[in-house]
Amino acid sequence: MTTTARTGPPLVGDERTMLRAFLDYHRATLAMKCDGLSDEDLRRRSMPPSTLSLLGLVRHMAEVERAWFRRTINAEDVPLVWSPDGDYQVAYDATGATRSEAFAAWRAEVEHARRIEASAASLDVTGHNARWNVDVSLRHVMLHLIHEYARHNGHADLLREGVDGTVGA
Template sequence: MERIGPPLTGDERETLRAFLDYHRATLAWKCEGLTDEELRRPSMPPSTLSLLGLVRHMGEVERHWFRRTVNGEELPHLWSDTHDFQAAYEASGATREEAFAAWEAEVAHARRIEAAAESLDVTAYVPSWKEDASLRLVMLHLIHEYARHNGHADFLRQAIDGATGA
C-alpha cells in the first residue's frame, strides 16, 4: 500500500478517501520488514496487543462498517464464531500472510462500496447506535479508528526495533 498524503485542496469525498487510505497505509508501513514473530510480539503486560492483532482488528472493523453496515451484508466475523470483536486482537497463532490477506480483502471491499455510493449522504442503520449514519460519518469513524490504533502501532513498533516516525 503506497502511503500518499491527502490533497490540500481536494473536495470532501476525495479528502476523506485520501485520509482513510493514508491511515491504512500507515498501519501497513508500521508492519513492514518484521517477521511473524515480531508482528505477534505483545506490548507490555498485562496487555496482549500486537501489530498483527491491530491488522486483524482493522480487517474486522472495515468488514463491519462497510460490508455489514453500509452495504447491508449478512456476514460472520473474520476471527470469531461468537460475534466477538475482541477476538481479532488474539494473534498469538496468526501469520502475516493470513492477517494481511484478510485485511487487504476487506479494504478492497470497502473501497468498492464507498466508490459505488451515490454520495456521502447515503445512510445506513447502525444497530449499536440505534440510528442511521451517513457514509461520511462511517468514513470519519474509520479515520478515527485508524488514527487511534496507528498511535498504538507507533509504540509497538518502537518497542520491537526502535523504529520511529509518523
C-alpha cells in the same frame, strides 16, 4: 521485505476526495508500521496482560472495515472475520496468526470497503449499525474509520518502537 507506498492526502479537494485520501493514508500508515517484520515480531505483545500487537491491530482493522462498510453501509449479513459470536476483542489476540492470513483478510476488507464507497451515490447514503441500533451516513463511517486508524496508528507507533526501535512516519 515489504515496503508500503504511502501518499499524503491532497491539501485541496472536494469532501469525498479528501475523506478517501485521508482514509487511504491511514491504512497505508498501519501497513508501513508492519513493514520488514517477521511474524514473531508482528505478534509481539505490548505488555501483559494485554494481547495488543501489530498483527492484532491489522486483524482488528479488518473487523472494523467489515463491520462498518459491509455490515452497516452495504447491509451484508456476514459474520466478523475472527469471531462468529461478534466479539471484536478476539481479533486482537494474534497468537498463532501469520502476516499472510492477517494481511490477506485486511486487504480483502479494504477492497470491499473501497468498492462500497465508490459505488455509493453520495456521502449521505445511510446504513444501519445493528450493534448500536443507529442509522449512520457513509460520511460518518469514513470519518469514524479515519479516527479509528489514527488512534490505532498511535498504538502501532509504540508497538513498532518496542520491537526494533523504529520511530516516526
